[in-house]
Amino acid sequence: MRPSVGIRDVAQHAGVSNATVSNVLNRPDVVAPATRQRVLAAIEELGFVRNESARQLRAGRSRVLAYVVLDAANPFFTDVARGVEDAAREAGFALFLCNSASDDGREREYLELLHEQRVEGILITPVDDECAQIAERGTPVVLVDREALDGTRCSVAVDDVLGGELAMTHLIESGHTRIAMIGGPLSIQQVRDRREGALRALANAGLPDDALTFLETKGLQVAEGRGAGERLVGLPASRRPTAAFCANDLLALGLLQSMTQQGLKVPDDLAVVGYDDIEYAAAAAVPLTSVRQPREQLGRTAAQLLLSENDPDHEHRHVKFQPELVVRASTRTQR
Amino acid sequence: MRPSVGIRDVAQHAGVSNATVSNVLNRPDVVAPATRQRVLAAIEELGFVRNESARQLRAGRSRVLAYVVLDAANPFFTDVARGVEDAAREAGFALFLCNSASDDGREREYLELLHEQRVEGILITPVDDECAQIAERGTPVVLVDREALDGTRCSVAVDDVLGGELAMTHLIESGHTRIAMIGGPLSIQQVRDRREGALRALANAGLPDDALTFLETKGLQVAEGRGAGERLVGLPASRRPTAAFCANDLLALGLLQSMTQQGLKVPDDLAVVGYDDIEYAAAAAVPLTSVRQPREQLGRTAAQLLLSENDPDHEHRHVKFQPELVVRASTRTQR
DNA sequence: CCTCGATGTTGAAACGTTTTAACGGCTGAG
């Protein structure tokens, strides 16, 4: 089967010219029904499969999008990717999924590759906030889960300040007055935003800023959450917070585990709020209160924005979604 | 920047022919150092990026692999994908990651698409055991985490029978004599294999077959695990198993959660073993004993096998890895 | 001085599509 059958062979087999075959493929309405049938039959019979490279070379378009994801192992991003994929499929586009794994070398490499492939557009959650590297060489780019600083491209994000405020307000309203926030490093914009929201909630409630103890971590992994839990328990009881707001569900899961190990009860000894509402948050031993982000919709919208990019009247937009608090057992005082 | 610069422009700018530029790109050793420098400078200056479509059209090769994954949301598969990706990168190949999401329509669609793209090879964990659909139209295919029944292609899998045996033997050696296995549906080969292993362990220990109660679930999700937990607790105390072997970590997590909610202690009231050793297994409230599979290596090997596929002396192979038991708190009797 | 092989470079022909302008046949109006 190596000598792959081309449009030419189909044409010959159907007794028409190759242009007609191309028309059947791309503008079926323009060719007479009888001829169309004959061509379709020939295609079927010969097992013809269109060669995308040739099509793309000639047409200049590629019908392929790409999503360069920050961390494919994080359930949050796989859900976003799902949204992207769905939107792409509906528009008849294929999706290149690339994993930069928080490594900017890999990210750069992938961008180069995608450019060589002449993809129609790139969605990216960049490793680096600067993201100046993202070569704007004619390929449209949309930022996902990040906000574009300038007006040079579209972005789709979630309001992290609001998210932080929601989480914190919930804890305050549950009666807590000594609260910890766990997250880091602070070089990450989102951690900063979520803290800002937390502080705003504090101010709204008329509580002093020092009601919030910020415990900075080195990353957003489960292990970091465990470490933070140990630090927390080490505090003198009089100063120990009665609630914790984690910048991330993975941290929260780690914290939860640490509490259980040390014989403390959640939420009675410590109430816990996470962020992202990943599937494993609801499935934790103590189901986790968390801030839900519209993950699939984030991806879906980003893809749609990207696809609209070469409309003549396209304007760069910055879409911002609202997060939502999901209350579960980890903050519900049991009676 | 739309009128993209081609090899031709580079040639003109460097005062050589386009064939020479192509040589610089593909066989740098064949061109004189001085000329090479000049061409490289021109490339740099003009910001030339090679057009993969044209290259592929002419060369017939594409430097792109694809991995059609069964469920992108399952941490197990994202880890396998990571291994595939690494191996592909090292060989200078890009990777198309596609998510069939256990839907054979999607799977078919993707295979069609990949064929149109003329990818060099396809890795797939098929939805359907039959997997006869996988059109063998000249593109090499390697099965991942499945065993090829016939000798028509390569496959890379893990010995599930052995895995089941390991898990079960561990429970038996811990002194349990009434054990449940939770998993399903039985139409999945892997569930059957793991059960077979469990039964073998029973036989080895001289225990009767009915020491194992099989609780069939409808799927391998967390929610199913919770349901199974409730069924388990509902059994009369005299017949209730003292240990459970779950076909999957997600099930085990659900089971764990269900136990905690019902006030039972793991491992004292019920010892639990999972399967896959996903990251969240170690991070569970009670860290989970689990059967670890060499995930990255699975992916890596599959990719390498795929790449060797068009060696002239290639023979289809079926690689089978050994799983490994990781003991954690969920089966360790506390004193 | 001629020939030869080695070394570097090149012109031109593919690769399999899409697209454009032109073509022939047919219909109906004049």
Added chain:
DNA sequence: CTCAGCCGTTAAAACGTTTCAACATCGAGG
């Protein structure tokens, strides 16, 4: 009977590479 207009079809020219046979150039060996 002619001609404009329409429709379906087609020949041929792209698209940007790679590759292959051919071609200069040059130094060495005869």
